[in-house]
Amino acid sequence: MKKTMNTVIRLLLIPVLLFSVLAGIPAKANAETDLGLQVDxxxxxxxxxxxxxxxxxxxxxxxxxxxxxxxxxxxxxxxxxxxxxxxxxxxxxxxxxxxxxxxxxxxxxxxxxxxxxxxxxxxxxxxxxxxxxxxxxxxxxxxxxxxxxxxxxxxxxxxxxxxxxxxxxxxxxxxxxxxxxxxxxxxxxxxxxxxxxxxxxxxxxxxxxxxxxxxxxxxxxxxxxxxxxxxxxxxxxxxxxxxxxxxxxxxxxxxxxxxxxxxxxxxxxxxxxxxxxxxxxxxxxxxxxxxxxxxxxxxxxxxxxxxxxxxSKQEIIPANYTIKGQESVKVTKGKENKVAIAVKEPVSFMVKSSEKDLYKPKLVLDKKSLEAEVKKGTVVGKLVIERSEGTDYGFIDGKGLKADVVTTEAVERASGISLFFQGVGSFFGNLWSGITDFVGGLF
Missing domain, CATH: 3.40.710.10 (DD-peptidase/beta-lactamase superfamily)
Incomplete structure (x- = not known):
């Protein structure tokens, strides 16, 4: 009987303990702020x-x-x-x-x-x-x-x-x-x-x-x-x-x-x-x-x-910031086959210190590749900053959280001879790819 009572008491204490633990966890950052304003x-x-x-x-x-x-x-x-x-x-x-x-x-x-x-x-x-x-x-x-x-x-x-x-x-x-x-x-x-x-x-x-x-x-x-x-x-x-x-x-x-x-x-x-x-x-x-x-x-x-x-005003994204795995874009008809890209200007705005890490960057490119000649500073897309949880009220002008992404170097156009051999290489590369795809399809 005593053993049964102890078991019952333990079971009754479980929700109490759970409540105590949960009460000690800070509220999520996405909880809406209520200032208790008496206004319309x-x-x-x-x-x-x-x-x-x-x-x-x-x-x-x-x-x-x-x-x-x-x-x-x-x-x-x-x-x-x-x-x-x-x-x-x-x-x-x-x-x-x-x-x-x-x-x-x-x-x-x-x-x-x-x-x-x-x-x-x-x-x-x-x-x-x-x-x-x-x-x-x-x-x-x-x-x-x-x-x-x-x-x-x-x-x-x-x-x-x-x-x-x-x-x-x-x-x-x-x-x-x-x-x-x-x-x-x-x-x-x-x-x-x-x-x-x-x-x-x-x-x-x-x-x-x-x-x-x-x-x-x-x-x-x-x-x-x-x-x-x-x-x-x-x-x-x-x-x-x-x-x-x-x-x-x-x-x-x-x-x-x-x-x-x-x-x-x-x-x-x-x-x-x-x-x-x-x-x-x-x-x-x-x-x-x-x-x-x-x-x-x-x-x-x-x-x-x-x-x-x-x-307080905090820098969310520094100047020259790059996203890992997306540090460059492809270049065609150039002396180089790719060009480095980065955020042009730093992104800073007023944010709660506890919420700074909720803002994550996402790269949105205008084009997947550029044709040479490519000038340094060419805008290739935007770095859009999104809040991972909670409410972001945006800007009064509706401009959003974003920054220009630009090329950080120039790429010259390849010479006529180089373009010829690039074309030949591309032709045979595509031909070989087609053959391997065909052969692979047989099996």
């Missing part, structure tokens, strides 16, 4: 390469509110570079911008009905204080009217490869707040929408093409028309900037957004130790499910903390 959508990317480090519901089109102004900034800065608009150019207030600017319930710097303002003044009011009438003024300056400016916004979005976007005004305000003066072809219930991935892509290209935008977006406080009776203190709505209530080390941009439709949104960017990240959170809420400015900055901090603490 989010994304985090490396601002240098565009590598996506994290995403959550990033392909669903949602309201973007004043994050819209990143596109308005983009088009203005394009126009400045092209010389079609100048910083000291004067804007004369229209009935539309005057009426809109008087509504202090919206973010605004009041404009005088008979006043004129430089483009730089209006730009700073837009970038720092999210001033809506100033934004419309910029749209009118660039395109002649906000209606025409919307066409430019959509054209730029298409050029950048944004997806599922819709621009109905230059500011991100609800069209219903525009006193019935919304751009032609849009209705009072229309809203600007875009997925988090497209918002991040817009910010990514904005920083690539116009990095000086950060010189203005990082200004925490400034006085509009300082020294005049129209002076108005502008506090940046990005409370993560140094000296503000939710300051976060390295933050210097980029654009907040808040409407009833979009909720509390924020496209943030921060740089630490040479690494710059771009984050987007959309419709952020607190633990009670209530949207607030604090919520969007709390969720942004979670994203940035994750990026800065878990990722």
């Amino acid at each position: 959508a989010a994304i985090l990317i490396d601002a240098d390469s565009g590598k996506i480090l994290y995403e959550q519901n990033a392909d669903t089109a949602l309201g973007i509110a004043s994050m819209t102004k990143m596109m308005t900034e983009y088009l203005l800065l394009d126009a400045i570079d092209a010389g079609t608009v100048k910083w000291d150019q004067e804007y004369h207030v229209t009935d539309y911008t005057y009426k809109l600017s008087q509504n202090r319930a919206l973010s605004n710097v009041p404009l005088r009905k008979d006043g004129s303002y430089t483009i730089r003044e209006l730009y700073e009011a837009m970038a720092i204080y999210s001033a809506n009438a100033a934004t419309v003024a910029i749209a009118e300056t660039v395109a002649g009217s906000e209606t025409e400016f919307i066409k430019l916004m959509n054209k730029k979005a298409e050029k950048l490869g944004l997806k599922d976007y819709k621009f109905v005004n230059s500011t991100g305000l609800n069209n219903a707040d525009l006193f019935g003066m919304q751009p032609a072809g849009t209705g009072p219930s229309d809203e600007n929408v875009m997925p988090a991935k497209s918002v991040a892509k817009l910010a990514y290209h904005l920083l690539k093409d116009h990095p000086d935008v950060l010189k203005t977006s990082k200004i925490a406080r400034k006085t509009f028309r300082e020294g005049t009776e129209d002076a108005i203190k502008m506090d940046n709505w990005n409370f993560m900037l140094p000296g503000l209530v939710f300051q976060y080390e390295g933050v210097d941009g980029l654009k907040t957004g808040t409407t009833d439709f979009a909720g509390h949104c924020f496209t943030g960017t921060a740089e630490r130790n040479g690494t710059r990240l771009i984050s987007v959170v959309m419709k952020a809420v607190d633990t009670k499910g209530e949207g607030s400015r604090k919520a969007r900055f709390d969720e942004t901090a979670k994203l940035l903390n994750y990026g800065f603490s878990q990722f």
Whole structure:
């Protein structure tokens, strides 16, 4: 009886022991990361390469509110570079911008009905204080009217490869707040929408093409028309900037957004130790499910903390890398019958240290052989880097993990005599192969 009881106890202990062993095994690298974000959508990317480090519901089109102004900034800065608009150019207030600017319930710097303002003044009011009438003024300056400016916004979005976007005004305000003066072809219930991935892509290209935008977006406080009776203190709505209530080390941009439709949104960017990240959170809420400015900055901090603490730029494939057994390709009509190949440039991107070894190279050749003359540096294919397990989010531009594979030396074309004897050798080689195949077939 005692022996039977011991056997039963041992059998009962087996699953307990198994559970203890399994519990001690680290989770697989392909387990999905959950940051516990209280948002409708989010994304985090490396601002240098565009590598996506994290995403959550990033392909669903949602309201973007004043994050819209990143596109308005983009088009203005394009126009400045092209010389079609100048910083000291004067804007004369229209009935539309005057009426809109008087509504202090919206973010605004009041404009005088008979006043004129430089483009730089209006730009700073837009970038720092999210001033809506100033934004419309910029749209009118660039395109002649906000209606025409919307066409430019959509054209730029298409050029950048944004997806599922819709621009109905230059500011991100609800069209219903525009006193019935919304751009032609849009209705009072229309809203600007875009997925988090497209918002991040817009910010990514904005920083690539116009990095000086950060010189203005990082200004925490400034006085509009300082020294005049129209002076108005502008506090940046990005409370993560140094000296503000939710300051976060390295933050210097980029654009907040808040409407009833979009909720509390924020496209943030921060740089630490040479690494710059771009984050987007959309419709952020607190633990009670209530949207607030604090919520969007709390969720942004979670994203940035994750990026800065878990990722680093690492070299996955060094320059001149070759795959064992595939160090060369065949060459015809050359002085040599093969040519060495290797990766042209090293491949580096942001990755978790624990996941570096999950990325494996695969050679994809464009051709199985080359005809001489072959020049050094001729592209013969790609080295595609694939993740062996888990999720890789790719790059914001969809370019993929790959590098050019090139010839590392030149091969001259053989002389006429050499080509003749190569041809003879090839003929008899093929003839002998045919005979042996025939004879072998008899047996």
